[in-house]
Amino acid sequence: MSRDERAEKMPERRRFLIGVVKGIGAAAVGGLVWNGFLDGKKAYPFVLRPPGAVTEEKFLAKCTKCGICVEACPYKALILARPGDERPVGTPYFAMRENPCRMCKDIPCAAACPTGALDLSLVSGKDEQGRTKPDINLARIGLAVIDRETCVAYWGIQCDACYRSCPVMDKAIKVEYLRNERTGKHALLAPIVHSEHCTGCGMCERACVTEKASIFVLPRHIAMGESSARYIKGWDSSDEQRMGELPEETKTITPRSQKNPLDYLNQGGF
Amino acid sequence: MRDMRKYKYMVLRRSSQVSLLFLFIAGNILGWNALRGNLSASIILGKIPLTDPFALLQIFATGNMISAEALEGALIVTVLFGLVCGRAFCSWVCPLNMVTDLANRLREKMKLDAENRNPFLSRKARYWVIGISLVLSFATGVAAFEWISPISMFHRGVIFGMGVGWTAVLAIFLFDLLIARNGFCGHLCPLGGFYSLITRFSLVRVRHYKEKCTQCMKCTDICPERQALPMVGKTSSMVVSGECTNCARCIEVCDDDAMRFGIRYVS
Secondary structure, eight states: OOHHHHHHHSOHHHHHHHHHHHHHHHHHHHHHHHHHHHHHHHOOOOOOOOTTBOOHHHHHHHOOOOOHHHHHOTTOOEEEOOTTSSSSTTOEEEBTTTBOOOOOTTOHHHHHOSSSSBOGGGGEEEOTTSOEEEOGGGOOSOEEEEOTTTOHHHHTOOOOHHHHHOSSBTTTEEEEEEEETTTSSEEEEEEEEOTTTOOOOOHHHHHOOSSSOSEEEEOHHHHOOOOOTTSOOTTOGGGGGGGGGSOSOOOOOOTTTTSOHHHHHHTTOO | OHHHHHTHHHHHHHHHHHHHHHHHHHHHHTOOSSEEEETTEEEETTTEEEEOHHHHHHHHHTTOOOOHHHHHHHHHHHHIIIIIIOTHIIIIIOTHHHHHHHHHHHHHHTTTTSSOSSSSOOTTHHHHHHHHHHHHHHHHSSOHHHHHOHHHHHHHHHHHOOTTTHHHHHHHHHIIIIIOTTTIIIIIOHHHHHHHHHTTTOSEEEEEOGGGOOOOOHHHHHOTTGGGOTTTTTOOEEOOOTTOOOOOHHHHHOSSOOEEEEETTTO
């Protein structure tokens, strides 16, 4: 019996089952490849999102890549990631050195988002009458970070380009007078970023005079550490409430800690 | 005149596709308000929202809720195509249709279909792709098809900048040209599959008149979803399959006036 004849004699049910198995196999292979591709595309942490963006994980899920925020930006500062941009494709981002956020008062990008990937309520506060209204100073696009090794102000050369360009002037970036140890008789006018006021708009990054900006905006989760509740500023009474965040059970079990501390001392362990 | 009529729907379809694309581009570049956004989500005249219902379904699969505005937009699209126009999105709106039509036209000219038309792909593959899209959306937390969709990539690219997205479009073109006839739109595309599923009961349909039919079968030859035309020469009836895209090529090609648009449940 030839191969074709055998195939023809195959019962209908068997043929159906083989079809199903083949389908599942193809789907599994395709799905795995596809899954790998998605995992790779998600792994771009250096993305500066528009004001009002929800957390990056939620943002990636909720953004439909429609570009309405990009069209809403009056300065055309937002870019819709093109394939090859090394950003999750189709999602909006800023390139601060080229075109930073101008911090519009009405936040048109966040207001325009149809899906809630940009949430205007996250960048809204109360005015004097208690009405909710957009407040761009609440935006946390990222955080400006200074490279003191290339910043000419830290060399002792007078430059306050970033300070002058900052829309949250004298709050987000302050200039501190430091002693210039090299000359022993001059001051350094050192710019210092304050994270509680910096919106990450990027105006400083664009204004910076060095070849590659010495002040640049990074996503906050990359630029910032996180303090532990085990360390409290004892001199700041408002900081003490963080002690409540300590877990009840704080004991770390190690081979040494399992023993009674007295035994440890008596055995001459130190 | 007769010749002109042969291309009536083709001209209308291309006008529809090109003018929609133009309005989207004008929305971004000239700031026109007619259509803002792209096919994933858009706003008409700053008032009426439209959302891709399949994209929304994937977002739901990731476990995220979405704004009422986007839901409303998806409802409008679902009602428009699902109850009225049928799967017309694919042949009247989708910009990739122009690319795959060109591929299929060349394929015909080059006589690549002499023997076996669809050697390995099943027409049902698209429904599997829908399933995988939803499972992957759930597993990865991002709308899986939206991240690889060559339709979105092409449409977004034309409006907002293409990057290397043209490679995806080229890939689809070559796939349809060299590997399978109507390979993408008629077999793989989950968006088309999704519209097939929701447009089973839509009103606008092609109707076949058996008494006029001379059984030349030009219609089934040209049809990109020929399984939707099982009644040709056999019974007078509506095309009931959701897989019909209402592209009207069968109407144009018929010399006997045996195909016409009609309204289901009425004519």
